Amino acid sequence: MKELLARIEERTAAFNALPLYTFMDDERVAPEARLAFVPALAHFVMSFADLYGLVLREEPARDAFQELVNAHAAEDSGHWRWFLADLGALGHDPSMRFTDAVRFTFGPATEQTRRLTYRICRAALGASSLQKLVVVHCIEATGKVSLSHAAPLGHAVSGRTGKKLVYFGPHHLQTENAHTLERDDVHTTLASIALDDATRAALRAVIDEMFDAFTAFADELYRFARAPAPIDARRPATASAQ
Numbered sequence: 001m002k003e004l005l006a007r008i009e010e011r012t013a014a015f016n017a018l019p020l021y022t023f024m025d026d027e028r029v030a031p032e033a034r035l036a037f038v039p040a041l042a043h044f045v046m047s048f049a050d051l052y053g054l055v056l057r058e059e060p061a062r063d064a065f066q067e068l069v070n071a072h073a074a075e076d077s078g079h080w081r082w083f084l085a086d087l088g089a090l091g092h093d094p095s096m097r098f099t100d101a102v103r104f105t106f107g108p109a110t111e112q113t114r115r116l117t118y119r120i121c122r123a124a125l126g127a128s129s130l131q132k133l134v135v136v137h138c139i140e141a142t143g144k145v146s147l148s149h150a151a152p153l154g155h156a157v158s159g160r161t162g163k164k165l166v167y168f169g170p171h172h173l174q175t176e177n178a179h180t181l182e183r184d185d186v187h188t189t190l191a192s193i194a195l196d197d198a199t200r201a202a203l204r205a206v207i208d209e210m211f212d213a214f215t216a217f218a219d220e221l222y223r224f225a226r227a228p229a230p231i232d233a234r235r236p237a238t239a240s241a242q
Helices: 002-016 019-024 038-056 064-076 079-089 098-105 108-124 129-161 170-177 184-191 197-226
Strands: none
Touching: 002 129, 002 184, 002 197, 019 129, 019 197, 038 064, 038 079, 038 098, 038 108, 038 129, 038 197, 064 129, 079 129, 079 170, 098 108, 108 129, 108 197, 129 170, 129 197
16 A cells, blocks of 8 residues: 555656646736636536545444545545635626526536546446545546645735635645644555555556546646636627527
8 A cells, every 4th residue: 555655746746746736836927817618617516526425435444444445535525615605705706597507517618527526436436445546546646736736825814905805715735734644644554555466457457547537637726727618608699609
């Protein structure tokens, strides 16, 4: 397992070097513009409650690995509420038709975001508790990268507008750092687990699949941030649009 944790760290470092995060750190661009991708996250963030409640969680837990997965699922279960609040604070909450909101969320501009959700489901549904735990580690690793770059932007936006951002602010990052999976004893225990060659190879493949999916997701968000896709609902509906 120590080898797999090292692989996650390796992929995390490469993930942190993606263009999205270079763009988010570019102080020549206004903080709000560096968070222009936020609406495109809706499908992934709002799917999280189901991912953690219906796919990854298992009650009663079958073993210690599943107990860790359950603990993490409980810790992250309500973060979608912060996202909805931040959407409003960032001005992404205009009056719109429900059909337009659905069209945008499931449109071509967010295809990789949706694929990410489905690939996580494929990796976790019916999986062993250890594989679920590996999937959670990948989610957490990529999430901490994203939040570490977003938190300064959220703080800057709050300072400029007076509207506090929670999902994209320092509070969310601090919460992630306090998770059960971040405890030293948990890391030590996981690193000491011995795996046979077949299991190690299978879990390494899961890690690479998860990071490949998150990379495609981050690249899509970068494209969206640089040239935000239009949301038709922000314009008055016309007969030709119906």
